[in-house]
Amino acid sequence: MVNLQTSWEVRTLSQRASEALAGGQLGLTTGYLFAGLAGLAVFLAAMALVLVYAERKIAAHFQCRLGPMRVGWHGILQSVADSLKLLLKEDIVPTDADRFLHVLAPFMSLLAAILVLVMLPMSPALQVADVNIGVLYVTAVSGLGALGILLGGWSSNNKWSLLGAMRAGAQIISYEVSATLSLLVVVLFSGTLQLSKIVQSQADGWWIWRAPGVGLLAFAIYLIASVAEINRTPFDISEGESELTAGFHTEYSGMRFAFFFLAEFINMFVVSALAATLFLGGWMPFHIGGLATFNAAMDLIPPGAWFAAKSAFLIFVIMWFRWTFPRLRIDQLMRLEWKILLPIGFVNLFLAAMAVLFGFYFFPVQ
Amino acid sequence: MNKMSQEDILTAPLAETAPSSSPAVGMTGPLAAPRPERRGFWWNILSGLRSLLKGMGVTFRYFSRPSTVVTQQYPENRATLKLFDRSRTLLGMIHDENGFHKCTACHFCEKACPNASITVAERPKPATGKPELDYFTWRMDSCTYCNACVIVCPFSVLTMSGTFENSVFDSRLLIYNLTRYAGPTSQVLMKIADPEERKRMIETRGVFSGVPLLRKGGRK
Numbered sequence: 001m002v003n004l005q006t007s008w009e010v011r012t013l014s015q016r017a018s019e020a021l022a023g024g025q026l027g028l029t030t031g032y033l034f035a036g037l038a039g040l041a042v043f044l045a046a047m048a049l050v051l052v053y054a055e056r057k058i059a060a061h062f063q064c065r066l067g068p069m070r071v072g073w074h075g076i077l078q079s080v081a082d083s084l085k086l087l088l089k090e091d092i093v094p095t096d097a098d099r100f101l102h103v104l105a106p107f108m109s110l111l112a113a114i115l116v117l118v119m120l121p122m123s124p125a126l127q128v129a130d131v132n133i134g135v136l137y138v139t140a141v142s143g144l145g146a147l148g149i150l151l152g153g154w155s156s157n158n159k160w161s162l163l164g165a166m167r168a169g170a171q172i173i174s175y176e177v178s179a180t181l182s183l184l185v186v187v188l189f190s191g192t193l194q195l196s197k198i199v200q201s202q203a204d205g206w207w208i209w210r211a212p213g214v215g216l217l218a219f220a221i222y223l224i225a226s227v228a229e230i231n232r233t234p235f236d237i238s239e240g241e242s243e244l245t246a247g248f249h250t251e252y253s254g255m256r257f258a259f260f261f262l263a264e265f266i267n268m269f270v271v272s273a274l275a276a277t278l279f280l281g282g283w284m285p286f287h288i289g290g291l292a293t294f295n296a297a298m299d300l301i302p303p304g305a306w307f308a309a310k311s312a313f314l315i316f317v318i319m320w321f322r323w324t325f326p327r328l329r330i331d332q333l334m335r336l337e338w339k340i341l342l343p344i345g346f347v348n349l350f351l352a353a354m355a356v357l358f359g360f361y362f363f364p365v366q
Numbered sequence: 367m368n369k370m371s372q373e374d375i376l377t378a379p380l381a382e383t384a385p386s387s388s389p390a391v392g393m394t395g396p397l398a399a400p401r402p403e404r405r406g407f408w409w410n411i412l413s414g415l416r417s418l419l420k421g422m423g424v425t426f427r428y429f430s431r432p433s434t435v436v437t438q439q440y441p442e443n444r445a446t447l448k449l450f451d452r453s454r455t456l457l458g459m460i461h462d463e464n465g466f467h468k469c470t471a472c473h474f475c476e477k478a479c480p481n482a483s484i485t486v487a488e489r490p491k492p493a494t495g496k497p498e499l500d501y502f503t504w505r506m507d508s509c510t511y512c513n514a515c516v517i518v519c520p521f522s523v524l525t526m527s528g529t530f531e532n533s534v535f536d537s538r539l540l541i542y543n544l545t546r547y548a549g550p551t552s553q554v555l556m557k558i559a560d561p562e563e564r565k566r567m568i569e570t571r572g573v574f575s576g577v578p579l580l581r582k583g584g585r586k
């Protein structure tokens with residue numbers, strides 16, 4: 001269905017590893033696998049440091065402040081100092097807490113974020129694994145993050161934690177529906193669930209504007225629903241500090257608090273990267289079908305840079321939301337989802353199906 | 367007002383007919399809170415989106431213009447530190463051009479202070495019997511910088527001085543004296559024509575000189 005250019009051939013790390021295994025090069029196999037693992041670990045840590053710093057700086061400038069300025073040039077080492085502090089802090093488990101689950105919960109949260117990260121196509125050569133049910137996998141696994149929050153809230157044996165966790169549960173059940181409905185629009189248009197193929201299908205234009213109207217609407221719904229899924233303002237009722245102290249992580253300190261924190265920021269990256277992949281073409285450069293010279297000029301920028309730029313832009317937008325909008329009450333949150341986003345999402349999906357059925361979209365693929 | 371006839375009540379203005387002890391006539395039940403305008407589904411969504419975008423525009427304007435930053439990097443910019451009119455700093459006292467007390471010891475500031483942080487000690491002028499400032503105690507440790515004393519002073523004597531670096535290791539050093547000199551009463555002083563001679567007759571006082579007057583158990 002999709003005209004694949006040879007230059008956009010995807011070779012994932014796991015693919016290379018299995019090829020090496022088939023070729024009998026055991027050393028190369030372990031090398032690739034290790035590179036995948038170590039790369040992910042380094043990526044996680046670096047991403048969290050950069051995002052925390054970026055969030056603090058951006059928040060500060062939205063509020064006419066300067067943000068961290070003391071540690072390093074313009075406070076650039078602030079998050080390093082903070083993470084050192086968090087690592088050295090005493091790690092407290094409350095007396096009446098369910099010890100095992102209390103320790104497990106932050107790892108569950110982080111695990112979900114990492115499992116999604118594995119699938120993200122960052123560039124044709126940089127993707128750890130690629131499965132043919134990518135979109136399904138990503139939606140299913142990212143739901144695990146809520147399990148971490150639920151476990152953390154329940155095992156803390158604290159009223160605020162429990163309330164926060166329950167809110168997070170209710171929220172993710174609701175907004176997962178809308179997020180998935182809007183992802184389905186892209187799946188309909190591209191005709192595949194595999195993330196790398198979805199990226200390749202956008203060689204003639206990104207789905208956000210190639211699918212007339214419905215793409216844009218689906219993108220908006222996905223953005224709103226995914227911000228809700230990752231519990232960020234204006235949907236951060238699960239840790240709403242004005243009424244719940246700190247919500248689900250009230251009883252967490254030191255290392256394990258840092259893990260929840262890390263998971264939150266990695267999740268932010270994951271939803272931005274997913275939105276970029278599905279609606280903004282992922283690593284695919286900005287192409288307009290038919291304009292060969294223009295497309296060739298755009299190809300000069302490497303795909304990895306396109307991906308990074310698109311994700312960074314969406315991350316900025318999410319931070320922008322956070323520092324502009326007031327928090328929603330829980331009833332408003334539910335009304336927004338069940339009475340507004342969900343009906344619109346259904347109608348949008350129907351319209352998208354119609355558009356695909358009659359081939360009514362810009363630059364029809366061959 | 368009790369003898370008003372039914373007709374009078376109906377024709378008179380509302381404020382007059384309502385006795386102050388009972389709720390106003392014509393007001394039954396609780397006041398209705400203003401409700402946001404409700405219109406159709408799409409109108410609500412679009413107007414909501416519009417206001418959200420407007421808010422994002424406001425924050426982006428601040429974000430994109432570093433000149434809007436109000437943070438001052440305090441210890442580094444000591445030399446260029448900019449204090450605003452509303453900043454509340456150590457209380458200061460303005461003296462007249464010759465350096466003599468402008469304060470008339472009227473005690474208004476003392477009465478206005480919600481924390482009893484100010485104690486004004488006066489002494490009578492021998493001939494007229496009018497009071498004259500003797501000692502002005504300001505307890506920085508209990509002051510909340512509410513500015514009330516500055517506002518009430520009828521002679522604009524008190525001011526927020528603009529200095530605020532006053533950390534000390536002994537809480538007794540937080541009790542300040544705002545007068546600048548001790549000496550003969552103003553009547554005696556003003557008889558001396560030569561300003562230099564006058565200066566010689568008085569003894570300068572610093573913020574910690576003299577015996578501060580503390581309320582409750584203090585010298586009064």
Ligand code: SF4
Nearest residue numbers: 479509510512513515
């Ligand atoms: S600023 Fe307020 S609290 Fe302080 S001395 Fe004046 S009146 Fe009292």
Ligand code: SF4
Nearest residue numbers: 469470472473475519
């Ligand atoms: S109100 Fe002014 S004039 Fe009166 S005692 Fe206080 S400082 Fe002096």
